[in-house]
Amino acid sequence: MSRLGDLGARLYRGEVGVDFVRRRKIWYCVSILITILAFAGLAVRGLHMGVEFEGGAVFTTPATEVSVEEAREVAEEVSGSQALVQTLGDDGEMRIQVSGLDTDQSNATREALAEELGIATEDLNAEVIGPSWGDQIADKAWRGLVIFLVLVVIYLAIAFEWRMALAALIALVHDITITVGVYAVVGFEVTPGTVIGLLTILGYSLYDTVVVFDGLKEQTREFTRQTRHTYSELANRSLNGTLVRSINTSVVALLPVGALLFIGGGLLGGGMLNDIALSLFVGLTAGAYSSIMIATPLVADLKSREPAIKAQDRKVLAKRAKRDDEDESAAPEDGPLEDDGPYDEEPLGQGSGTPVAAVRGAVGPRAPRRQPPSRGRGRGRPSGKRR
Structure with a gap:
């Protein structure tokens, strides 16, 4: 068995563990701080919504030798609006997004952009997205998120109890807030791929939480019939029992997402897949943290x-304190052992004059027990010898 597997087995048996529940105030403070930073980012910078939500035009250029920075400057100068330019592969194709353009403005921008980039107008593909379509996408995204959260709460309340459902809901909102805050602080563009990624990470975050809750439910099934562990201790034991599995699941999920984000995005350029991978990477990291540090300690607090x-x-x-007091009273006092003198080889009770308690007190590392030789052996025989 590998070291990680051995550690997981020892965590599951309760031989070792990290006291997450006892340190829950630390995790709460960290989460509150991150949440405050996320709201501050939303208030100060706001979300950079893509053209799918705000409306605008998307231009796709053929292979060209113009750099991304030059194409961005040309697009912003021609349209008068902020432009987002992404490369599409290694052959020089680019995707230029300009928000807030209607059909007439899009046609004028297309002609001027083709002229500045040195390409034919018919080779520059243009797609106009109206703001009403973006409103419909945003409305459906919010509706899907609310329906998902309601179904999650109902399921957890039926499968477990309402306190676990409430803790899981808080953890999910925590993950969404952190992910959206990161988008606001860093300035990532919010696209339909971002919404898909957000809805996907909720399932990953909920998976680890449900696994821990299921173990906690099994361990606390007969909680009132035992007097060895408190509820918080059993909750922490359940969390440690699934800790290695939660870490392995998160790492295995983050590896392909990271490959899509860093390798695919760097080599193949941006796009819908890159937007999904970006939200997944941020959300999976936040979900792994919340399922371990937030959900289970919160259940222990509520219960x-x-x-x-x-x-x-x-x-x-109270029973633990009583056992500790009994152990302390039964333990021998520290200090040097008294020397009771040499062991008398007379059998006990046969005129040795040594009390039984004194002889027994001498038995130990300093006076090893020896079997006294029998003085009656060989008596009554003609030769006095043993047969």
Whole structure:
């Protein structure tokens, strides 16, 4: 078995572990700080919405020797609006997005852009997207997100309980907030691919959370019949039992997404696939954090407020304290052992004059027990010898 596999087995058996639940206030503070930064980014910079949401024109150029920076400057000068230029492969094709253009403005921009880039007007493909279509896309995206969250809450409330459903919902909102905040702070463009990626990461984040909740449900099924662990300790044990699996799942999911984002985006250029990979990479990282640091500690907090759970935790702690006191009273006091003198070879109770307790007290590392020789062996025989 590999070291990672051995560590996972030891975590599952409870032999080792990280006390995530006890340190939950640290994780809460980190999440609150990240959330504040995300909202600050949204308030200050806002989201850079793509032409699919704001409306505009998308121009696709044939192979050209014009650089991306030169094409961006030409597009912004001709249209008077901010332009986004992305390369499409290694042959020099480019995709130029200009927001806020109607059909007439798009035609004029197409002619001027073709002239500046030195290509024929008919070779410059143009696609006009109206703002109403973008509004429909945004409305459907919000509607799909709300329906997904409602279904998740209903399912978790039925399969587990409402406290776990609430914790999972908070973790999902946490992941969405962080992802959107990163887009706002860094200035990534929001496209329909971004929306697809956001809806996809919710499933990945929910997967790890449900796995941990299922283990917690099994371990706390007969919680009131045991007096060894509190609810928070069992929650932490369930979390450690699935820790290695959660990390492996997240890493395995991030590797192909990272390849699409960094290798595919760098070699093949931007596009819908790159937008999906970008939102997936940010969301998967946030989802792995929230499923471990937020969801389960939050469930432990909510459950520990129940009167029955609170009473059982007090009973466990009281019995544990009683066992500790009994162990301390039964343990020998530290200090040098007294020397009871040499061991008397007389059998106990046969006139040796040595009390039984004194002889037994001498038994130990300093006075190893020896079997006294029997003085009655060989008596009554003619020769006095053993047979």
